[in-house]
Amino acid sequence: MKLGIAVLTLAYVLSQFYRAFLAVLSPELTAELGVSASQLSRASGIWFLAFAAMQIPVGWALDRVGPRRTAAGLLTLAGGGGAALFATAQAGWQIDLAMGLIGVGCAPVLMASYYIFARTFRPAVFATLAATLVGVGSLGNIAASVPLSWAAEAMGWRGALWALAAITAAVGAVTWFAVRDPEAADGAEDGSLLDVLKIPAFWAILPMMLVNYAPAAGLRGLWAGPYVAEFYGPQFVGTVTLIMGLAMIAGNFVYGPLDRLTGTRKGVVLGGNLMGAAVLACLWWVPVPGLWTAAAALALVGALGSSYAVGVAHGRAFVPAHLTGRGVTLLNLFSIGGVGAMQFATGPVFEAAGGGVEGYRMLFGLFALALAAGCAIYAFAPDKTD
Secondary structure (H helix, E strand, O other), X not given: OHHHHHHHHHHHHHHHHHOOOHHHHHHHHHHHHOOOHHHHHHHHHHHHHHHHHOHHHHHHHHHHOOHHHHHHHHHHHHHXXXXXXXXXXXXXXXXXXXXXXHHHHHOOHHHHHHHHHHHHOOHHHHHHHHHHHHHHXXXXXXXXXXXXXHHHHHHHHHHHHHHHHHHHHHHHHHXXXXXXXXXXXXXOOOOOHHHHHOOOOHHHHHHHHHHHOHHXXXXXXXXXXXHHHHHOOHHHHHHHHHHHHHHHHHHHHHHOOHHHHHOOOHHHHHHHHHHXXXXXXXXXXXXXXXXXXXXXXXXXXXXXXXXXXXXXXXXXXXXXXXXXXXXXHHHHHHHHHHHHHHHHHHHHHHHHOOOHHHHHHHHHHHHHHHHHHHHHHHOOOOOOOO
C-alpha cells in the first residue's frame, strides 16, 4: 500500500504541474502560435472542466472497480496522449483538445489516493493525510515554474512536452502494478450519487468547495504569468510563480493538522478563506502595488487558498463508507469545476475591462467576491470532526 501511495503521489505531482504550466509557457505559445492570454485562459478552463466532468464516472469506478485500474488506465491513455498532442499543436484548438485530454487523465489520481485513505486509515487522520499528499504533490507547482522555464530554454517547449508525455505514460503504467485496491465496503454495489446529494450538510459545504480553490489555482495556473510580465517584466515570471507555488505547498502542510489542533474543520476553512478574500480585496484596491508586495500578496492568496483537503475531510465526515468514492469525487467535482468555470469567466471579464490595470482589478475583485459569497453560505454548515 505504501508503494502504491508513493506512485499515486508522483502522479499527483504531474496533475499539479499540468494545471499550472501554461502560466510559464504563455509567452512562447503566444509568440509561436499566436494564442492570447484570454485563449489560454479558455484552454486552462477546459482542463479543469474536463477534470471536473470526470469526477462522476470516477466516483462510480472507485466504488465499483477500484482505484488501481481507474487511475492507471486514464492517466496512461488520456494523460500521456494529451501531452503528446500538446507537443505537436499548431493551433489554439489543438491546445484546447490536448488540455481536455490531460484533464481526463489526471481526474482519478487524487481521488484514488483519498479513497485508499478513507478505506484504510483512521478517519481522524484523513485531513492530515489528504493535506500532506496535496502538499507533496504541489511540487508539481514548483516544477511548473523555474524548472519548466529552464527545460523550455534547453529543449524548446515542444521538447519539454514530449518528455512530459513519456513521463506521464510511464507513471500510469507503474500505477497499474504498484497500487493495490483496498477491500470493498459492505454495500458498495448499492447507493448512488443521489444518496450523497440527500445529505443536508453537503448543500452548505459544496458552495465553499466551488470557490475556495478558484483564486489560487486561477492566478497560479494562468494569470500570474501575464500579470507579472506586463507590469514587472517577463524575467520575474518564474520567480513569482515559484514563490506562489511554495506558499501553496506550505499552506497545505499548515492546514492539514489544524482540525485536530483546533477541534473544528468549519472554523479552519471559513477563517482561512475570509482572510484570502481580504487579501484579494486589497489587490482590487491597489492592483499594481510593486513587485515584491504583489509577490507577497499572491503568495498569501495561494497559502490561504489551500484549505481544500480540510474541506474534503469536512464533507467526507458526513458520507457513509459504501459511498466514499462518490462522496469525495462530488466534493472534488465542485472544487475543480469551480476553477474551470472561473477560468472561462476571467478571460471575458479581463477583456471587457480593457485589459491592463483595470483588467486585473476586475479579476482580483471577481475572485474576492466569489470567496466572500462562498463563505457566507458555508457559515451555515454544521461542523463535524472524526
